[in-house]
Amino acid sequence: MPTFWLVALLIALSAVGFYGGRRRAIATAGGDVKELHSLPSYYGYHVALAAFVPAIAALAIWLLAQPMFVETRVSGMIPSEAVPESSTLGLVMSDVRRVAEGLDLAVEQGLLTAREARNAVGGEQDLRALMGDVGVALGNEVRPEVLAAAQTYRNLSHTGRTAMTVVVALLALGGFAWAYSRSHKDFRARNVVERAVLALLILAASLAILTTIGIVLSMLFETKNFFGLHSWTDFFFGTTWAPNFRGDSDLSILPLLWGTLYISFIALLVAVPVGLFAAIYLSEYASGAVRAFAKPLLEILAGIPTIVYGLFALLTVGPALANLFSKGGLLGVEWMAGATSVLTAGLVMGIMLIPFVSSLSDDIINAVPQAMRDGSLGLGATKSETVRQVVMPAALPGIVGAVLLAASRAIGETMIVVMGAGAIAKFSANPLESMTTITTRIVSQLTGDTDFASPETLVAFALGLTLFVLTLGLNVLALYIVRKYREQYD
Template identity: 65%
Template structure:
């Protein structure tokens, strides 16, 4: 039984449990709802949860454990010579592709199930057979790989059968327990609410555990990097020149400089535009204008960053060259190519406008109306009230919104990759190409570099540095926003 079908069966069993559990509770109360401890729906949900939760837990555990067991068993068939030629991961990848290809060949009728079990690489052109069903391989199919693929298929098929039997058995067991518990004196509401509370706690814990996992993975790999490369050269080096053949100079200072430079230009665009837009929408715009303008402004936040990157590469960059380049409108010759700090900064600023405007709008609207009325009652004009009362009161929250936008700018990748170029340099000229920390994290982890080399591990040190910077900005911004909100609670 395939996984989607198994899930549908479990959901159907849970629905049946809901109906039967609710009905049994009514029967034990002789149809009088007043004799029930809880509302009828609680009895149904208790029966449904008795099916769903144990079955899904067993299914998740099985899905997590089965691949590990199969890979360990299949790895025993791989010789050390094959591993030495490439790597165990690449060999296992070929094994899985061959197994998938055999399954596809059986499904399409190109190969019978019996032939698939007895297939040998010498008796049949396996590569041609797999190519006929659209499976691409990185190397020729050896007898060893074919044997491992056949074991992989057998164990996967057997595991799928066991998984279906075990999950259905647990689901049916839960059905019986939930059905028998559906009695008029059973405290169904208490049980269901405890289960829901546990689900909510688990959902809230996911964010914490995810953050912890990200931090630990970065820390461990960063420690490995500093074992092979001096920390002082990394943090204070002025040259970024990785060389996968050795002799790399991995100073982070040029990358940090470009990251902060581009972020500063982006904030110089986003903050005034976003803040003025927020002031207009909250203090001057009518309800009809606000109902249209605010959603349209926030559409910018939903545009993928790759689209912004293409916009920077194909539109903003050439436009700046036409203005500031050699022979351009101003004839200054400052800009030699479309990729530059200014290009990425302007486009990133456009992307950040809805972040600043939306948060600032909410913060300005949170200022008590009594402060506005008091200012107007003392004879101040509307504009004076905005400048001297509302903005000072909302300033801590606005600063928090700007810091959140700054952390978003520092972590941006695609706009920088397409709009700012790839040159790591220290320069004050915003019309020169530079690159940032995020762009180099991508470049250092792509390709065929040895994962244990400093040129690859440096990506984790870069990521850890960026993580600390953005985490600090976020914590500081949240502190300011919460402090501001407490003033008017």
């Protein structure tokens, strides 16, 4: 694992740099620390940072950029007529990568010498069998142009790795030498080190922006590819969802959106009344002891992982509902076909959202000024009248914001719907039927054997982007409302 050793080397070098820089600075001051501009350790940090930071940055950038560079160079080598009718460039490229990886593995396991692997041109050896021996399964025989591309791929990757090691080592040594030569008693080491640390802090903070850009770009590119293969009008306005791995699928978001919204609606129907009344009771009626007891217990519900709720829906709530409503059930009706249904997922998701609604509303109700309550009580209103006619209207915008936040949670929730909602995309008003949601379809389209050139897989990215935009919109709106409301009483 050369990258690992490279990093270890960098760490060792900067450790040496720390002591070296420090000693040299003290030496230039004739051993008298008071002569130095900065504290001695700053000279050490200076050399250590100069040796470590540029080199590790170069390493990171190189590791990110090299695959892209190699990919473009190699895919340029494959002529478009070499791509079979039923296949795409992307598939051929994944073959190329697998052959290259197989050759590397064969060398590693001693089945081929490095020279043999370099000179392998197919024909005389059965490459496919060889690949099978090292655990790389190939769909068909290795074609000469694929093999040639794979060889170039290996060469480029190998040269790239070597060049990377050299560049990183040179940068580290160069930084070390440069900083070391500057370690002099009059050098303002602290100022330089502090500027560098500040730059690192800014970099860390910018990672949040980078993540958002990463999310948007990664989904945007694949969504663009998807709309190249599938019409966007069908995606947004079509009414059937029927992925078909032979191609020619109906992929429209509307049935999924319906399932998502229906389940979220039921979840809110459970969570909002319970959560809101719990918040009102806790903030207006409960004694300190009750509050200290009930509030943390309710919040445990929020800390339980969603997989637990999912299992609860799949194995407890679903079968219980089926016992009531399905054929041969206790109620003697035949409304439910299996254990998965909109109601199953909605109920369980509602339980999950109770503490979310209650703690947000609790904060908001507590923010209503006490003077308003006192005024109302002073006029002779009962406590409940005060809550209904004074506190609630005042807190309403904030509570709407809380409900919107809960709705955005419900829309983006995955495990509960994957395990409790079912897999059938349809428009139906019966909450006892199983329906499917955006998140479950993302999971099912992206797990298992996926081919990143087919619209059936790429549609997941379009769904993801829609989900992202939807939840983001709800959150921004909710935060805006809550903030506006807070300003009102601050």
